[in-house]
Amino acid sequence: MIWLNKSQMEESLKGFKPSEVHCIESIGKNIDPNVTKLAESLYMTRGAISKLTKKLIEKGLIESYQRSDNKKEIYFRLTEQGKVIYKVHEELHKAFQERDKVVFEQVTDEEFDSMLRFVENYSRHLDAEIKKQGLTVH
Amino acid sequence: MIWLNKSQMEESLKGFKPSEVHCIESIGKNIDPNVTKLAESLYMTRGAISKLTKKLIEKGLIESYQRSDNKKEIYFRLTEQGKVIYKVHEELHKAFQERDKVVFEQVTDEEFDSMLRFVENYSRHLDAEIKKQGLTVH
DNA sequence: CCCATTTTATTTCCCTGTCAACAAAAAGTT
């Protein structure tokens, strides 16, 4: 086990695009993710995911596999190298959370609740408006 | 003066990309905007603005002009056609505000203040962190 | 079982915006 500090971790992710890291993250977190699942979880088109996974396979960070009872869907898993990136990203995420903790700690429960309530409210409102008529939101 | 309802306004903006409308909006709001000013206000590179304005000129929505005492900077203004788009967008914006008013009215002053305070706090924190060391935020 | 429909993944084409190189003008320095 090798321990890296924050800048070392950042350095080791330097060679990868945010979208690639996000894709690795999503593959690591989901169970049996396929193109469609990844597209939904990353809010991208299947076409984009198809290209992204292809690139990640070429880089040796992920690999694809199929089920014996399904010749259509293609699933992905992390390679050992991919798992390293996944871990580094996860640790880096924690480090940033730790760094920013002070700000979030100052927020009281009441304040947090009211913010959450507002966001949920607005979200519900927009969903309703979208359903009501067109597709535009703003 | 012609009055349009919301869907009619949306329809009349259909032929323009969001970036184009935003650019028109920014040109309409700023005084003597040049490429650099627009780039800053729209958080885009000068290259992107240069191409965008070129396209808007071809479409006849804006026109460029120079100052007699400055042969370098190029300013933009809306044409009559551009002003129409500007107005429609502005009205549409108001319409959406009106539509969503109910949600925002439910937020009390205290709640609003606490949200604002949090955001300012976080923003200041991130600025400080960026200054402190690298350029990364997350 | 067979055909129509749906789901899934891939590919091609296209558009948008960034980056880096460049040219021209302005500003600063000596």
Place this chain on the structure above:
DNA sequence: AACTTTTTGTTGACAGGGAAATAAAATGGG
């Protein structure tokens, strides 16, 4: 004034991602 540096705008190469067309497999209905 003559130079260097900075600012400003433009261009071309490039990459990322969306839309639509396509192919292949799965599902559903008769």
